Amino acid sequence: MDHFKNIENLYFIGIGGIGMSALARYFNSLGKQVAGYDKTSTVLTRALEEEGIQVFYKDEIEVIPDNFRNTENTLIVYTPAIPKDSKQHNYFIQKEFQLKKRAVVLGMVTQGVFTLAVAGTHGKTTTTAILGHLLKETGAKVTAFLGGISEDIQSNLILKGNEVMVVEADEFDRSFLNLSPNIAAITSMDADHLDIYGSPEKLIESFNYFAALIPENGTLFVKNGLPLKGGTIGIEDNADYSAQNITVKNGTYHFDLITPTQIIEGLRFSLPGKHNLLNAITALAIAIHYGSPTNELARALYSFKGVNRRFTYRLKTPDRVLIDDYAHHPAEIAAVHQAVREMHPGKKVIAVFQPHLFSRTKDFADDFAESLSKFDEVRLLDIYPARELPMEGVTSEWLLHKIKNQNKKLIDKDQIINELNLSESPVIVMMGAGDIGEEIIKVEKYFKNEN
Template sequence: MNLNTIHNVYFIGIGGIGMSAIARYFHANNKRVAGYDKTQTEITKGLVELGIAIHFDDSIGSINEVFLNAENTLVVYTPAVPKDHLELNYFKNNGYNVVKRSQILGLITEHTFCLAVAGTHGKTTTTSILGHLMNACHVPLTAFLGGISENYNSNLILNGTEVSVVEADEFDRSFLTLSPDFACITSMDADHLDIYGDAEELKKSFIAFTERLKPNGKLFVKNGLGLEGITYGIEDDSDYTIQNIKIINGAYIFDVKTPKDIIENLEFNLPGRHNLSNALIALAMAVEYGCSYQQLAEGLASYKGVQRRFTYQIKTNDFVFIDDYAHHPQEICAVHQAVREMYPTKKVLAIFQPHLFSRTRDFIDDFAESLSKFDELLLLDIYPARELPIEGVTSSWLLGKINNENKQLVSKENLLKAIHDSDAQVVLTIGAGDIGAEVKRIKKEFSIAN
């Protein structure tokens, strides 16, 4: 497919974080863009403000007739769209070029120098750091991010087309459409077992991803994953390793040992060892690309983070409210480590919304163990996303397994009262569902109170 001959691009599921970045990309490249999504969100509002037409009813009649020309219209959809979707089936049955988001990302990036970030945890933050570092080094790049960067208030960094930085998503084996020059794997913990069946199949998919590297490409792997490549780790014997870590005024100050040098006194402002690890691999890829140490140091110090990744909503001496996207037991453990490191003497209340019935079932004991670490816990109902309920898989079942005396199920209607009833000085919202919509309510309520 030659994208130069495509004039119109129609998105089904345009409000998705990955889909909207590609919609922004095509709009910036003077294509006519429109789309459908199920619900109106801040993301869809932002697209509409750019002049992109979006409707929210699944109806052929709602599609602008310009996009009903199959010859020069490309249709992009997300696997989250149900198979009986009217618009999707219309396009499939009437001779249109209909492709998944991952396929179009492969097409956009195949003739660029592509740096791809894969892993069951850390993809979005690492991709965002890498895009920001490369941009700070004036590399002509386009970066497709899986979250809204605080530095750019966008999920797209558009500053040239020679280099691409992409999040390589293992869901639905999407990352196997990419052909990167540099690729990293941050982690291979079991996840998406509704797709893969077991952890071994997931690992096979990551190995298949490594085989997608272009000739003479470089693979970067976290030390301990058992894969051959340039290794990275914290305070170990990796090719790239962080040393001499200090916390000064809430920021990490550290050195990085590369295969050739030591880069001293780097500053990084995101809490948590998991974020230090993300910063290290982004730095390593940028160093191997050829970026200067001075520009990288400045870029790292100016990095602000990604929305819903340990994002401070309220930060006073008496009360702290942090929001995070963590939805896997290992991610929850990482958030716990970060909050304990930053606030070792304060009481911590976690509010968690499980994401997917299948993930809750598959990791029930790991979820229980990770959530037991907090001083207090409020548990919301499971967010179903693309799934139907599974018998017996409920938040009540999870609650019963959590070893914590200060735990309770709570509805969204009673959430603010439950927080008021707590004397915790640090409050966390955690999850990948619509818990993000509660963040505004909590912030408004407790900004007034504090």
């Protein structure tokens, strides 16, 4: 923590981001002055404001408070998603403030502390949240930086001490190469973020660099089958840590965990989908290896409530089910489909999907079409651009043509509720990483008022 000894003020540009807000909360807990800018007010930025963190929604220099204008004791933290013409960002550069990317600051925070890091193109947020929960519930002095809002604490930061840190290691912009993990896991290495990497090979190379950051006395866990050396994680297979004797009762998985040294029987886990079960096994493997008391892990695992927008049930009545998921990659959509069919067999399912990024839609259009075609009905929203400008020919209409379903349609956000009312499918899945999250809240309110 000596890195921040002379820093009294931290200003975050893009403070509403999931990783940025966790860091803002962390420094606020240390008694530093924390403020920041984001372009829109969200549930998360409002939560930060309630915690005493100032958030500004105008990218203007005059809104920056005076105490954040001292170059000596102020650190500016920014996200790579900030546009080049950001007035505040350019002001801080021009005035020669200390500016650091979020990933660098996270690396500095965890330096010198025993660190458990979870990487992978999917699964890392849920795995990190389960791991942080397991450590917290079994008495570890843990600080955990999560890439999503854990339903247990309604936050993306666990603060229970500083003997061990749990971090989500993000491959976007090669962020995770700033970390120094003692124990790490890689949950998956599917191609993604090709706008940054250019090719799947470069992405895999980056994961290899991440694995190389682990010291000789450290440990790497990998999903069984990945081309990396490490302890293996799997389901009903020969992995070092493998779930066996799996049954589903009332929407809960019951299973035994085989480890290299023992069998832990009678584990229960309530998040639907084999992908989530794999995340749980990864978290258990790291916790066991770290030294968590195994006799307490069953209770801790069963008490985990989930991560917001990761197969979150917004509504669950005999007539209608509304599931909310952050899925924005074809493999994630396929995983949601597997989970929904396992939990709601024989029921028709309508998927409402908002594609995220023009580049990702272009790179994986055929795979998106294949995974979306598995649902009974599909409703597509326009592409959420996030940090990108439109690309010629890359539209939701273009993607819609590739989807094989007969029952498919391109709709606007204000048509969602009407379309769901007209649908014969009792199970609704709304997916995407853009502002569809705000739309889901409206749909939930509508159907709850109707009942």
